[in-house]
Amino acid sequence: MEPVPTDLPAPGPPAPELGALLALVAQGDQDAFGAVYDRVAGPVLGLVRSVLRDPAQSEEVAQEVLVEVWRRAAAYSPDRGTPMAWIMTLAHRRAVDRVRSAQAASDREHRAALLDHTPAYDEVTERVEARLEREQVRRCMGGLTERQRQSVTLAYYRGLTYREVAEVLALPLGTVKTRLRDGLIRLRDCLGVTA
Amino acid sequence: MSVEDVHTLSGAYALDALPAPEREEFERHLERCEACAREVRELSETAARLAGAVALAPPTALRDRVMGRIGTVRQDPPPGAFGGLRRRTRRMLPGLALAAALAAAALGGTTVWQWQSARDAQREVQQAQEHAALLAQVLAAPDAVVSSGALPGGGTGTVVVSAGTNRAAFMTSGMPAPPDGMVYQLWFDDHGAMRPAGLLDPAAPDEAVLMDGALDGADGMGITLEPAGGSPQPTSDPLAVMEFPSA
Secondary structure, three states, rough: OOOOOOOOOOOOOOOOHHHHHHHHHHOOOHEEEEEEEEHHHHHHHHHHHHHHOOOHHHHHHHHHHHEEEHHHHHHHHHHHOOHHHHHHHHHHHHHHHEEEEEHOOOHHHHHHOOOOOOHHHHEEEEOOHHHHHHHHHHHHHHHHOOHHHHHHHHHHOOOHHHHHHHHHHOOOOOHHHHHHHHHHHHHHHHOOOOO | OOHHHHHHHHHHHHHOOOOOHHHHHHHHHHHHHHHHHHHHHHHHHHHHHHHHHOEEEHHHHHHHHHHHHHHOOOOOOOOOOEEEEEOEEEEEOOHHHHHHHHHHHHOOOOOOOOOOHHHHEEEEEEEEHHHHHHHHHHOOOOOOOEEEOOOOOEEEEEEEOOOOOOOEEEEEEEEOOOOOOOEEEEEEEEEEOOEEEOOOOOOOOOOOEEEOOOOOOEEEEEEEEEEEEOOOOOOOOOOOOOOOOOO
């Protein structure tokens, strides 16, 4: 995977809102879909890869997600959240469905090894805005307690259920539920997310 | 599970960390708890930001494949508009010929439109098991009407409705296998309320089934992907929905 150039974005008219693009996609506009693709394919692939690990399988699932965005564009509405969150929810859901169905036992026998892995920061895109976003997320993750950070990371970036997180971290179920919620709330405030 | 416990699941839900049964239970709770729904929206937005932090540069070949694929994938209609599966064919057919052709689909895996096999199929119908006979009865009903459309994942779905027998049949042709552990489930649409109407055989791309239960005024049907064994209520958006043709 080639890193993309680190240049600042070329000056030009501001990019259309993702929501406006999705509305066009819902009407069958393939060019608008191309623009959506260019905005979301990097995070979709990165997220899926983070959960699935296997590069070939990740591309396959990312492709399914992106085609699903095309197919289900009419189902998006702003009351479901921002377009990016809607798409990332589709991507994450599909990745965890794949990993949980595929996973007979073998993968999960090495659960402890999961703790050694941080997200795949090594192959990330070098687009400027993505780098800034990554720095901000990393900084906010640094503001969590160790348990919160581990819980959120295992659940989101590794696709574990909270029960599996509890097992890996040897914590009671209720504690993990609370850590996931507290951790996300702290991240929400740090990242300035509103909905 | 206590109410307090349910509330604390918002984080796990936003991170997709709930096993399917708990996910469904929490979604039912969300419908009744506006504060929870708002918190979930915020936490889901937050989770999406975490995705942005692991973005990868996608290979150009992926873009080519996706752009190529969307040229062949039909888009879902907006939700709420039941009856979105675009109808390609809708016509009244003579009962006997219809029965024979559809039985061919049931027994031989051919498509309903392969009329040339109708005569052979008539003989096969006579040898068929009770289920097929009942199915054929619906298909042969003088008032049977048929409606067919492409399924979004590939293949064709055909529904046959007979008000006289108060039953419906559903046929697939070239249907892709469901993901492991999942099954296609049929539903009657009772003016917006979904009623289970049976499962399709995951191993059969071509299949004809009598839909479970009576029509009883249902005005359409849908197909969803459900965990093996089926669900009492749909747990995912329909893959396809179809209004019943009126006689």
